[in-house]
Amino acid sequence: MAEHEAEQEHVLADGVWAALSRRGISRRDFLKFCTVMTSALALPMRYTPRIVRALEQAQRPALVWLEFQDCAGNSESALRASHPTFADIVLDLLSWNYHETVMAPSGTAAEKSLHDTITAEQGKYLAVVEGSIPLAYGGVYCTIGGRTAIDIVKEVCGNAYATIAVGTCAAFGGIPAAAGGVTGAVGVGDAVPGLKLINLSACPMNGANLAATIVHWLTFKELPATDELNRPLFAHGDRIHDHCPRRAHYDAGQFVEEWGDEGHQLGWCLYKMGCKGPATNYNCPQIQWNDGTNWPIGVGHGCVGCAQPQFWDAMSPFYRTLPSVPGFGVETTAEEVGLGVAATVAALTAAHAVGSAVRQRRAAKSQAAASNTATPPVTGTSQALSATASDAVPVTAGSASAQTNTEAKPADTPDEQRHDTQEEGAQP
């Protein structure tokens, strides 16, 4: 037994496992972590031994964590866990060389460790970016050590093996890019096109997904497969709506209509309360939060769609099904605008109908007047067929139903004159 352990120590002397055992993490905790990662990556359980082997032998690649227009929420999400071992393992999987929120050095010393990593580990380290990058006015809205965010990103991410944008701000611009923002905030992909990039969006992203992405890289030596938005498919492949435990109530037509109503107490669908699960791709329902304790829909609150590129603008108002119609104010719903449009058309139509009726009546009157003054009724009609009768009908009357025969008229009496009298005023 002791022999076996000594052998294992020898094999794993330089790997992750060595670092973990020095920290006093038990083999059992380590295997549990590997199993969770297999599950998070949506891999079959037979991959667990492979992940265990890969992590045991991993040479702790370097990682630098940049923070720009952020709230450090993704740092929190990555590092805080009810299980202390989880964060320990994630921190020990890599050589975490630079991370403003948690690092001990500051000032020049901190910048030196960033610089050292970029030069010594060029093309081999992982760059993690948290927070959006402001581009307005040359990027002056966010500078660190006198350098703009975009400048830092270009250097650090440009020399990295790959960049992981954590959180919706870093992935798509997020809250700083919402309407009303003045900083010209964009995500990493838009700020520096062409990077080898993984977007781990959500506000914040789930720490388990970051760990799984890193584990995937360590195990398979490549980044996980992504969707069109560079998000890993294991985390963003499916809609929340399609994995929602309340989905049966959606299909049944059972909806919460008010917080705390009977449907809410019975756990019905939150769609009418503005749940954005149908518009959001994320593994929230499976992986959940706080080590799988629960997640928003599980506690009776709708999804706010934080993992989507359109968060915040298109996902708000949070408690309405549809976004507000641009130009109509946040309190106006799409339904109100739509009904307003339809009602306006109906009102205009009704007004036009009244106008047409008046026109009809006036025309009939003037025709009757013309018939009475000019000729007896019967001959009036036939006379109207001749060119002379047509001329005799008063121009101002519009000669509405004078049945003039175009062929019989002289060629130089244009048709327009008969019709357009009201707009042109008088006959030439």
Next chain:
Amino acid sequence: METIHRRGNEINKVNQVNDPSISPQESEATNLLSRAELPSTSRGTELRQTLYVWDLPVRITHWLNVLCIVVLSVTGYYIANPFIMTQGDATSQYLMGTVRFIHYVTAFVFTMSVLFRVYWAFAGNTYARWSQFLPASRQRLRDLGRMIRYYTFLRREPPAEIGHNPLAGVTYVGLYILFGLQIVTGFALYSLPYHDGWLKAGFGWIVVLVGTQTLRLVHTIIMFLIIAFTIHHVYSAVLIDLEERSGLVSSIVTGRKSLTAQHIAEAQEQPKKKAEH
């Protein structure tokens, strides 16, 4: 009264063959009027020809569209705002599921109808063709102006047309653009749960480009725009029918309009060159 049935696109031929100075309609009209039994308001009693204007595919797609729009609007509104709730065990209820199924099936029918109607704009008779919708000729442009003046009470009578008036034609172009947007946004939303296949390949990129919530908003707003169009459409059909007494409203069932000889002559009259003024 004698009625003459002719296919729409043959009307032009007949009138081209005849000498315009001695049109048969004219002599017939004079004979008829000489009976002197007409009331003083001669509207609707003068000689009329019944013309076959809307061919069968036009009428079928029209009523198919009507049916689909009603079903899609009701089911679509329910999907956006489920106004009926079920009670009891969720496993024994499937109201939203059924409504969505009806919506999707109807959407496919509607798409086929719209696509066929667009094809028929290049294959149908004169009054089904694209030239009825895009005011490409001098005459259509002139009548477009006249129709706008008619609607804004600047002109007594609508311009004489056999098929669509040019303003209606342009409106239908706008309507079909709305139909197209509605179909594309609808299929994009329909593609959401799919990971691959033709729906994902054909429409998934729209979801990425526009975003699901914006698609849903556009899809909902267009429904209201189509409803607004329908209100106006029915009104203007009745209005022009009252003006022309042509049986316009029933023509979408029968395909036939009843038009006066003078109306037909005016409709076929070419605009004079502006140089004369």
